[in-house]
Amino acid sequence: MAGLPVDVPVHVALHTTDVEEARAFCRKLYYAPLRIEPVGDPGRFDFSADVVELGPITVGEVGYGTDIRVSIGDLETAYHVLVPLTGVLRSRHHGAMVLADPTRAAVFRPIGHIELEWPGSCRLLSVKVDRAALERELDAALDQQVVSPLLLGASFDLIDGPGRTWVALVRLLLAELRGADGLASQPRMAARWRDLVVSGLALTVEHPYGEEPAGLQGPYRPRTVKRALDAMHAAPARAYTSRELAAIAGVGVRVLQDAFRQHVGMSPMTYLRRLRLDGVHAELTRADPGTASVSEVAYHWGFTHLGRFAGAYRARFGVSPSATLRDRS
Structure with a gap:
């Protein structure tokens, strides 16, 4: 060329x-x-x-x-x-x-x-x-x-x-x-x-954007799945339920769950939790440890139960959220 x-x-x-x-x-x-x-x-x-x-x-x-x-x-x-x-x-x-x-x-x-x-x-x-x-x-x-x-x-x-x-x-x-x-x-x-x-x-590489958020899970993703993904990325902190996401997608709960497992590799709610955890992690790595707090960042991303949030965060990143904030460089 x-x-x-x-x-x-x-x-x-x-x-x-x-x-x-x-x-x-x-x-x-x-x-x-x-x-x-x-x-x-x-x-x-x-x-x-x-x-x-x-x-x-x-x-x-x-x-x-x-x-x-x-x-x-x-x-x-x-x-x-x-x-x-x-x-x-x-x-x-x-x-x-x-x-x-x-x-x-x-x-x-x-x-x-x-x-x-x-x-x-x-x-x-x-x-x-x-x-x-x-x-x-x-x-x-x-x-x-x-x-x-x-x-x-x-x-x-x-x-x-x-x-x-x-x-x-x-x-x-x-x-x-x-x-x-x-x-x-x-x-x-x-x-x-x-x-x-x-x-x-x-x-x-895994990334949270539009067509291939889970690292090329498949060459084609149904419109129903994309509608749910777009909604989650537009407002990740919103307290979605499985029923609400299914309504946005225009299908039943079971159909959406099966489609997500086939084309994304996980359920809609698991994907939403991971999206939020990645958002918290990114924000904590940029935050000033002297002024930011883990609880404020977690609430901002839609986590209301701090104990469950901390456990999920540690499972995904290998350390506590407070350690991420403290070790910011």
Whole structure:
């Protein structure tokens, strides 16, 4: 296509036992506010990274050889996905704890501090996507304006569905771009692959918007389901009942519940509770701990029973809502 933007892939690699050299490499390619501290045997520190920069994406395979702790300041400019190829990575981001392994990726939004416990047994794919690129793609895919930063799920499945396909695409792209004579080394072809990585991520990661709020549950969603989803997103704090949502959709309660389970993967009320919990989580991560209170934010999002709310919040994010507010950075 004549108007296709062209980005020339840049391939860089490093293998070193020097911690400072590894820090400098990661700060240059990923984020300046980044700290790397070995917590295992420092004599086993053996950093290796093979990374390709391609316009708005940076894709690499990274390992450290020994247990380390990584601390990253507010991302601000990018979304990030970590996909362990071996081992288990433990992450903490805005009050949410995620264990990532070869079956599940960790996803980070461009807001808040990140702490990673990265064992020497863990080698992973690191995928950085510029904030504007992913937001433009999701906005275009859904044909509606999205709120920045995107309210994304903290992880996604790598065994079945779109997550498996997306990771296979990323691995193939990285393998192709490492070589000098592959098809992807051609700038225009590389640009097409780059766009596939960005658009594929937009359709893979969980988000609360219109057509695909549960991460591509199906290519078609009935109008009855969409009516209920639109109503919930328009007024998530409203005290909906199953009967009211069914009336909005124009079907019976049982029909709507069956349609939601088939096309969204959960019941309407479960979806509404998750939508509210994600809204509370996003607000707590932005709030000032000195002036905001968990109860006020919870009430604002329609939770009237604070005990049940706290239990549901902890089940979804792994920490209490007060911890999310207190740990805001």
